[in-house]
Amino acid sequence: MIKWFMLLFTGFAEGLAVGCGFVAFLSVLGIIPRLMQLTKTIKWIRLYEWAVILGAVSGGWFSLSPVYLHASHYWFIPIGLLYGIFVGMLAAALTEVLNVFPILAKRIGIDDKIVMLMMAIVLGKICGSLFHWLYFAGL
Amino acid sequence: MNKTVYVRLKHRIQAKPNERITLNKIAKIIADEALISKMGDQIIHQIQSKDKTYVVIDVINVIEKIQSIDPSLDVQPVGPTQTIVEIQNHRKKFAPVLFFLVWLLLFVGSALTIMNFHEDVSMQRMHRNLYQFFTGNKIDKPLILQIPYSIGLGLGMVLFFNHVFKKKFNEEPSPLEVEIFNYQMDLDQYIAINENKESVKNDDD
Numbered sequence: 001m002i003k004w005f006m007l008l009f010t011g012f013a014e015g016l017a018v019g020c021g022f023v024a025f026l027s028v029l030g031i032i033p034r035l036m037q038l039t040k041t042i043k044w045i046r047l048y049e050w051a052v053i054l055g056a057v058s059g060g061w062f063s064l065s066p067v068y069l070h071a072s073h074y075w076f077i078p079i080g081l082l083y084g085i086f087v088g089m090l091a092a093a094l095t096e097v098l099n100v101f102p103i104l105a106k107r108i109g110i111d112d113k114i115v116m117l118m119m120a121i122v123l124g125k126i127c128g129s130l131f132h133w134l135y136f137a138g139l
Numbered sequence: 140m141n142k143t144v145y146v147r148l149k150h151r152i153q154a155k156p157n158e159r160i161t162l163n164k165i166a167k168i169i170a171d172e173a174l175i176s177k178m179g180d181q182i183i184h185q186i187q188s189k190d191k192t193y194v195v196i197d198v199i200n201v202i203e204k205i206q207s208i209d210p211s212l213d214v215q216p217v218g219p220t221q222t223i224v225e226i227q228n229h230r231k232k233f234a235p236v237l238f239f240l241v242w243l244l245l246f247v248g249s250a251l252t253i254m255n256f257h258e259d260v261s262m263q264r265m266h267r268n269l270y271q272f273f274t275g276n277k278i279d280k281p282l283i284l285q286i287p288y289s290i291g292l293g294l295g296m297v298l299f300f301n302h303v304f305k306k307k308f309n310e311e312p313s314p315l316e317v318e319i320f321n322y323q324m325d326l327d328q329y330i331a332i333n334e335n336k337e338s339v340k341n342d343d344d
Contacts, residue, residue: 068275076284084291092299096314102322118300120245122293128250129289137263
């Protein structure tokens with residue numbers, strides 16, 4: 001009985017810590033404010049919060065339970081795209097937090113070519129990712 | 140005659156080597172017409188080679204200069220308390236070779252870091268599990284998920300920096316532009332304090 005209670009408590013504490021960390025990480029990177037700014041939908045901030053919470057909870061649940069949906073694999077095209085956009089925004093936010101571009105542009109004196117530098121990173125990410133999945137992962 | 144002079148220093152100006160910086164160049168002045176024409180051409184600073192890249196002109200020097208014309212003037216400073224003068228000694232020429240090297244560095248670097256990231260979080264295994272979860276089949280390379288993912292990756296970055304949809308969505312500055320602005324402001328603040336003779340006592344003065 002005590003064993004069960006301890007397991008319950010440990011699991012709950014673990015989930016609490018991971019959940020807090022996840023939300024804190026998202027907040028620091030400011031992806032949600034950025035998306036709201038782009039789409040001008042700040043009034044729906046509550047619903048966006050719920051999207052993140054429900055996404056995390058259902059992802060956690062499905063990854064732990066042995067359920068199969070038996071759906072068509074074409075669903076992966078939109079899912080993969082959304083998945084990539086999210087990770088891409090994370091990567092971009094991380095680059096921005098680290099102040100890479102302003103310092104680089106200042107150092108080599110190319111303030112007006114910053115878009116091209118950004119495209120280097122974007123194309124690098126796409127090519128690196130494709131290379132990884134198409135060749136590297138099979139080695 | 141109205142004796143009040145309002146002076147608003149500019150935040151940052153650019154000057155050529157050996158240029159004489161007049162009051163008109165670094166400040167906007169509101170005063171009596173006759174006074175403005177008399178004060179405007181006053182030389183505040185003569186740029187010399189020892190000034191190197193930056194000179195900071197403090198508002199106190201400007202007030203001093205104005206009152207040397209007529210001590211009874213009431214000078215009212217408004218806005219920034221110093222002007223940063225950036226001396227364009229040798230304009231940095233845009234070097235295509237250097238630019239190409241940096242471009243290549245960023246390209247290769249970001250390509251490898253994303254691969255490291257994928258390995259680090261065991262994304263391949265996770266994609267296989269995801270494929271199995273959705274379809275019930277087990278395959279080695281779920282490329283139908285991974286190729287859209289890779290394209291989305293780039294799209295997400297572009298979306299974050301808001302360069303493609305800039306005009307379409309709104310005119311707000313992108314995070315990158317804000318970031319560059321903040322960085323420039325930090326630099327300016329550093330220069331304004333450290334290059335300013337009025338706020339730092341130099342040993343060699």
